[in-house]
Amino acid sequence: MPSLGPFHILHPRYNAATVLAILERARPEVLYLASLSPEALETGRWREEDPLLFHVLPWAEERGVPVVALDQEAHLKGEAEVFREALAQHPLGKPHLERMAAFDQALLELLKRPLTLEALASGEFVEKIREIYEGFAQAFGEGPATGFRKRRMAQVAEALRCKEGAVLAEVLDYPFLAEAFPGALPKPHEPTEAERERALLDRAWQLREEDDWAGLLEGLFAIGSPEALYLAAQIYLAAGEWREALALMEEVFRMDFGRPEYLPGYVLARFGQLLDLAGERERALRAYKGVLALSWAPEEARAMAQAGLRTPFRLGHLS
Numbered sequence: 604m605p606s607l608g609p610f611h612i613l614h615p616r617y618n619a620a621t622v623l624a625i626l627e628r629a630r631p632e633v634l635y636l637a638s639l640s641p642e643a644l645e646t647g648r649w650r651e652e653d654p655l656l657f658h659v660l661p662w663a664e665e666r667g668v669p670v671v672a673l674d675q676e677a678h679l680k681g682e683a684e685v686f687r688e689a690l691a692q693h694p695l696g697k698p699h700l701e702r703m704a705a706f707d708q709a710l711l712e713l714l715k716r717p718l719t720l721e722a723l724a725s726g727e728f729v730e731k732i733r734e735i736y737e738g739f740a741q742a743f744g745e746g747p748a749t750g751f752r753k754r755r756m757a758q759v760a761e762a763l764r765c766k767e768g769a770v771l772a773e774v775l776d777y778p779f780l781a782e783a784f785p786g787a788l789p790k791p792h793e794p795t796e797a798e799r800e801r802a803l804l805d806r807a808w809q810l811r812e813e814d815d816w817a818g819l820l821e822g823l824f825a826i827g828s829p830e831a832l833y834l835a836a837q838i839y840l841a842a843g844e845w846r847e848a849l850a851l852m853e854e855v856f857r858m859d860f861g862r863p864e865y866l867p868g869y870v871l872a873r874f875g876q877l878l879d880l881a882g883e884r885e886r887a888l889r890a891y892k893g894v895l896a897l898s899w900a901p902e903e904a905r906a907m908a909q910a911g912l913r914t915p916f917r918l919g920h921l922s
Contacts, residue, residue, distance in 0.1 A: 604789050605723055605777035606655045607714060612809065615802035616719040616794065619658035624795045626662060626769055633768035634663050634670045637759045638776045640677030644670065647899060657863040673759045676751065683750035706739040714774065724788040733778040756780060800826050807834035810841060829860035833870055845918065849877040868900025872907035876916035884915060
């Protein structure tokens with residue numbers, strides 16, 4: 604299966620719950636991560652590389668499914684960044700960077716279109732991804748400019764020979780493995796209730812003025828999970844109803860909000876801000892310090908907490 608990384612949030616028919624439903628149905632003995640190094644998996648660097656794993660890794664842990672990272676040369680991905688940095692510093696590099704940006708934009712446009720599992724498993728999608736990648740490789744060379752992707756995925760494909768299990772691959776790595784294992788692409792899938800709930804949560808994370816805020820609130824209250832209530836509080840705060848937001852966050856704070864792993868940092872940081880609005884500075888400070896005491900928290904949540912420790916939060920500071 605292809606991992607779309609942060610772009611899963613845009614696709615109601617191929618979101619994190621879709622991937623979990625496919626894994627649940629397949630019941631793999633092993634889950635392989637084609638685009639991640641063992642070190643990135645062990646040290647937690649996967650949080651920056653593939654946000655889908657916030658959902659997939661707990662699923663595997665709960666079911667006792669071993670997770671194996673296969674990219675033994677993932678350090679070469681850094682070569683692509685070094686290549687771009689070198690171009691940026693070269694006097695004649697600007698036109699080349701603009702050509703690179705055009706390929707990036709083509710990929711973004713493809714990933715922002717409505718995507719379903721059936722579309723992702725189609726030859727047309729695989730071919731479009733391959734065309735974008737091959738155009739880039741022809742323009743800049745197969746090597747440092749591409750992070751040695753072709754070479755790395757050839758090694759991963761070889762490591763997967765004669766093995767059984769489920770494989771998650773970064774979207775640009777996906778065509779290489781689809782070509783190596785054409786019979787292993789995902790099969791059609793009927794949406795689940797969990798998938799529909801995840802789609803609603805994802806939509807609330809992207810809250811826009813033109814959204815049906817009342818409809819979103821109704822759906823979030825029906826779900827009732829800590830993440831759903833946190834997002835409902837976000838909507839109230841966006842509407843300027845901070846007291847209602849605080850009441851909801853008090854409720855979330857009494858629940859187990861440990862998962863997804865990105866949630867505790869956001870909950871504590873926003874709770875601190877709402878407590879500041881209520882004039883409860885001591886409790887707010889404890890919440891902010893709680894963010895910084897976590898073994899990991901999203902950078903945005905840490906920045907909110909650090910700002911709150913310096914200065915009490917006011918609505919004019921809302922981000």
